[in-house]
Each structure stands twice: as C-alpha cells, then as structure tokens.
Amino acid sequence: MADAQSQTALSALRIDRSAAPMKRRRRLRWLIPAGLLVAVLVLVAAAVSRRAPTVRVAEVREPLPGEQQTELSASGYVDSRRRSVIAPLVAGQLVEVAVEEGEAVRRGQVLARLDDRDARVVLDRANATVRASEAQLAASEAQALNAQRTTQRTRNLARQGVIPRAQLLDVETAGLATQEALNLARAQLAVARRASEAARLQLSHTVVRAPFDGTVSKKLANEGAVLAPAALTGTNLGGIVELVDLHALEVEAEVxxxxxxxIRIGQPALIFLDALPERAFPGQVATVRPAIDRSKATATVLVRFQSVPQGALPDMGAKVSFLRQPLPPGELAAHGQPPRVPASAVVRDAMGAAVWVVKDGRLTRQPVRVGERVGDELSLTQGPGAGTQVVVAPGPKRLHDGQRVKVEAKGG
Structure with a gap:
C-alpha cells in the first residue's frame, strides 16, 4: 500500500514533455500571419510614399494682340454672307455636273445640266401652236379686211337706194363678227406666244447656272440622280452643289x-482663327441678330473681317476680342513681347524665383526672371518658352527635381 502511494507521488512530480511541442505549434500559427500582415503594411506604406502627387498645370503663353483693349471675348465660327445650296428649278434627271469641289466659278457659269428631252418636246409643241395661231390671225385679218370693204360698198349702195336698209344691217353685223374673230385670233396668238416663252424658260431651267461668284464647297449629287426642285437643310432633295462666296466671310460669335x-454696331474687334493661331485679323461688329437662343441664353453677333485672310474657310473655329477702341496697325502683332505665366506658378525661395516644369510626367525646377505683372499673370524675361507646362500653385507640396507627378485632368 505504501509502495503504491510512493509511485503516485513520484508520477505527480514527473514533467509532461508532450505538451511543449503543441504550444510551440500554436505560437508559430499566429506568428506567420502576423509577420505577413506587417510585411504588407510596410509595402503599402512604401507604395504610398512613392505615389506620384497630382499637380495642376498651365502653359506658358505668348500675349495676344490687343489684350489691354479687350472689352470681352467670345467664341464662334466662320461663315459666309452668301452661302447657298444650288438646286434646279424643275424636276429632272441629272445628266452632267460641270464643276468639282474647290472650283471657283463665275456668276452665270454652267454648273449642271438636266435631261431636257421632255422640255424640248413641250417647246416644239408650243412653237407649233404659235405658228398655227399666226396663220389663224392672218386668215382673220383677211376676212376682216374683206368684211370692211363689203360693208363700205353696201353702205354706198344703200345711200343710192339700190338695196334695202335691212340688207345693210346684215352686212354690218357680219363685219362686226369678223372683227371679233380677228380680236380672238390676236388673243390666241398672244396666249400661244406666252406658252412658248414658258416652255423656253422651262428648257433653260434644265441648265443650272451659278447665281453669284463663289467656290464649290460641296458636291451633293452625281450624274443619274433624279432631283426635285427643292433643297432642305440636312436632307438633300434637289441640291447639286453648295456654293460659297469666300470673299464675304464673317464670324458668327455667341455672346x-x-x-x-x-456690344455696339461698328465696334472694333480682333479675330483669331484656330487654324491660324499665330495671327490676329482686324474686324468690326456688323450686326447683332435680334433673337436669343433660350437654351444657351446667347445672341449671335456677326463680326466682319476688314480684309478676308487667305486660307480662311467657312466653319473654322474662331475667337473674337471686342475692343474698346481700334488698335494702331503696329500693335496687331505681339512678336517680341515676353511670354506670360500665372503668377501662382512662380515660386520664390533661397535660390530665387523659379517654376516647376512638367515634362514626360517628371518635374524640373527652372529658374526664371520675372518682368511686369499683368492682371493675374507675370511676364517672363527669362525662363521656359511658350507652350511649356508649369505647375500652378504648388502650395505646401514637397517637390523636387526628377519627381514623378500626375497632371490633374481639366475640370477635375
């Protein structure tokens, strides 16, 4: 009994070594995920620290002529005071288009011809009717002359008492009827001649001519097309070509x-064409259309070129600067004036004035020499050229040379 109690006491004092590996496995099971989480957090922090900051940019620009005299600016498009879709006045099949797109034409020049066979048949029939009416008139004139002579002889005989008075009345009545037949023949001849003129006019309408000097801007139909005497915007029912007078161009600006x-009639203006951005063209307000576009709350102002520039075409984009007073001819060019940047783009520190230039998504600090201030802009007597992108209002951002940046999208 005593030996059994001794063995129980000794077994209670023995260390159970089978539990140690189990505890170690539990610790490893928690340490591995924790280590992975720490590694991910470190990688995310590194990526965030290397993420390119977003910056707002503006371009260095050349000053425009007349900026100091500009009352307000507006955008629009070039159009022509004479611009028409040329269509025939009669229906028919197109057999010839005598001009091509871009061709200059003179007033009265043949643009196209329609099939004229039906019109010629109608004219021949009208001419035949005229000839028949002329023959009928000649016969009526002869009958009237004969009736006049018979009436005169009958009157002489009646005075002499050779014939009775009743016979004289019958002859005079017959003479009046002959005269009315003569009048009818004359009227019928006039109608026949008018019908012949109408047929000749219809035949002339099969030849389509230019109504004014201009340039063919579009060719709307080819030989074989059957045309109706009408033309609607957007749907061509009879148009052959579109004709534009390039010497009567103007800008339709929305204000x-x-x-x-x-805005006032006759107000001086400068016109800038998107296709010719390096030049400014003097103009003048011609008229303000007396209507408001309710969807846009704008009115159309027509600005005419003082001299239509070479290369200007309808539907070109344009910008108009309405001036307070005309500019001297020497001020129409802005050449020689230093470029400008927004004042907020120029930063000043211990190294002097500079701008942050953005090129290929990376920053470069470029020193500048600042000139006069014009509104919200500064002129640069030394620095990047026109068209260079610079950071606007860098603020407290920590920027450095070679840093990769992301350009903020417009409107964002």
Whole structure:
C-alpha cells in the first residue's frame, strides 16, 4: 500500500514533455500571419510614399494682340454672307455636273445640266401652236379686211337706194363678227406666244447656272440622280452643289445676353482663327441678330473681317476680342513681347524665383526672371518658352527635381 502511494507521488512530480511541442505549434500559427500582415503594411506604406502627387498645370503663353483693349471675348465660327445650296428649278434627271469641289466659278457659269428631252418636246409643241395661231390671225385679218370693204360698198349702195336698209344691217353685223374673230385670233396668238416663252424658260431651267461668284464647297449629287426642285437643310432633295462666296466671310460669335449691352454696331474687334493661331485679323461688329437662343441664353453677333485672310474657310473655329477702341496697325502683332505665366506658378525661395516644369510626367525646377505683372499673370524675361507646362500653385507640396507627378485632368 505504501509502495503504491510512493509511485503516485513520484508520477505527480514527473514533467509532461508532450505538451511543449503543441504550444510551440500554436505560437508559430499566429506568428506567420502576423509577420505577413506587417510585411504588407510596410509595402503599402512604401507604395504610398512613392505615389506620384497630382499637380495642376498651365502653359506658358505668348500675349495676344490687343489684350489691354479687350472689352470681352467670345467664341464662334466662320461663315459666309452668301452661302447657298444650288438646286434646279424643275424636276429632272441629272445628266452632267460641270464643276468639282474647290472650283471657283463665275456668276452665270454652267454648273449642271438636266435631261431636257421632255422640255424640248413641250417647246416644239408650243412653237407649233404659235405658228398655227399666226396663220389663224392672218386668215382673220383677211376676212376682216374683206368684211370692211363689203360693208363700205353696201353702205354706198344703200345711200343710192339700190338695196334695202335691212340688207345693210346684215352686212354690218357680219363685219362686226369678223372683227371679233380677228380680236380672238390676236388673243390666241398672244396666249400661244406666252406658252412658248414658258416652255423656253422651262428648257433653260434644265441648265443650272451659278447665281453669284463663289467656290464649290460641296458636291451633293452625281450624274443619274433624279432631283426635285427643292433643297432642305440636312436632307438633300434637289441640291447639286453648295456654293460659297469666300470673299464675304464673317464670324458668327455667341455672346451671353448679360454681355450684349457691351456690344455696339461698328465696334472694333480682333479675330483669331484656330487654324491660324499665330495671327490676329482686324474686324468690326456688323450686326447683332435680334433673337436669343433660350437654351444657351446667347445672341449671335456677326463680326466682319476688314480684309478676308487667305486660307480662311467657312466653319473654322474662331475667337473674337471686342475692343474698346481700334488698335494702331503696329500693335496687331505681339512678336517680341515676353511670354506670360500665372503668377501662382512662380515660386520664390533661397535660390530665387523659379517654376516647376512638367515634362514626360517628371518635374524640373527652372529658374526664371520675372518682368511686369499683368492682371493675374507675370511676364517672363527669362525662363521656359511658350507652350511649356508649369505647375500652378504648388502650395505646401514637397517637390523636387526628377519627381514623378500626375497632371490633374481639366475640370477635375
């Protein structure tokens, strides 16, 4: 009994070594995920620290002529005061288009011809009717002359008492009928001649001519097309070509209704064409259309070129600067004036004035020499050229040379 109790006491004092590996496995099971989580957090932190900051940019620009005299600006498109879709006045099949797109034409020049066989048949029939009416008139004239002579002889005989008075009345009545037949023949001849003129006019309408000097801007139909005497915008029912007078170009600019009070007829203006951005063209306000586009709350102002520039075409984009007073001819060019940047793009520190240039998504610090301030801009007497992208209002961002940046999208 005592031996059994001794063995129980000794077994209670023995260390159970089978539990140690189990505890180690539990610790490893928690340490591995924790280590992975720490590694991920380190990688995310590194990626965030290397992420390219977003910056807002603007371009260095050359000053435009007349900026100091500009009352307001507006955008629009070039159009022509004479621009028409040329269509025939009669229906028919197109047998010839005598011009091509881009060809200059003179007033009265043949543009196209329609099949004229039906019109010639109608004209021949009208001419035949005229000849028949002329023959009928000649016969009526002869009958009237004969009736006049018979009436005169009958009157002489009646005075002499050779014939009775009743016979004289019958002859005079017959003479009046002959005269009325003569009048009818004359009227019928006039109608036949008018019908012949109408047929000749219809035949002339099969030849389509240019109504004014211009340039063919579009060819709308080819030989074989059957045309109706009409043309609707967007749907061609009879148009053959579109003709534009390139010497009567003007700009249709849209001005908000709140700004209309600042526009006056005859006001000087400068026109800038998107296709010719390096030049400014003097113009003048011709008229303001007396209507407001309610969807946009704008009115159309027509600005005419003082001299239509070579290369200007209808539907070109344009910008108009409405001036307070005309510019001297020497001020129409802005050449020689230093470029400008937004004032907020110029940073000043211990190294002097500079701008942050963005090229290929990376930053470069470029020193500048600043000139006069013009509104919200500064002129640069030394620095990057026009068209260079610079960071606007860098603020507290920590920027450095070679840093990769992301350009903020417009409107964002």
């Amino acid at each position: 908000s209704e709140e700004q209309l009070s600042r």
